[in-house]
Amino acid sequence: MSSPESSAYENTEAAPHGGPRRTEWPLFEIFIRGQHGLSHRHVGSLHAPDAERAMQNARDVYTRRKEGVSIWVVEASKITASSPDDKGHMYDPADDKVYRHPTFFDIPEEVGTM
Numbered sequence: 001m002s003s004p005e006s007s008a009y010e011n012t013e014a015a016p017h018g019g020p021r022r023t024e025w026p027l028f029e030i031f032i033r034g035q036h037g038l039s040h041r042h043v044g045s046l047h048a049p050d051a052e053r054a055m056q057n058a059r060d061v062y063t064r065r066k067e068g069v070s071i072w073v074v075e076a077s078k079i080t081a082s083s084p085d086d087k088g089h090m091y092d093p094a095d096d097k098v099y100r101h102p103t104f105f106d107i108p109e110e111v112g113t114m
Helices: 051-062 084-096
Strands: 012-014 020-022 027-034 040-047 068-075
Touching (some): 027 051, 040 051, 051 068
Antiparallel strands (some): 012 020, 027 040, 027 068
């Protein structure tokens, strides 16, 4: 019978000394929607062999006090993100649309403060 430790890693390769080398499980990012929230928020990360196990582990780790009503697990390698170095290139188009800024509009005096 194999030990739980050895069966936990299905993908192994030969290590330089000839023995099995463990490969790391994929990293999953965990998002939880709270009881009174409308959106999910990132709460952490964990390694798991697949999305189903990641969901179970996320439930056990991040919702121990029944604070969540929905869990999203996303394999980190599947996320496409912009780089902070690209912020000028990415967000420059917003600068030429002044109508999107509230300072562009004149607010009548009778409206008062908003």
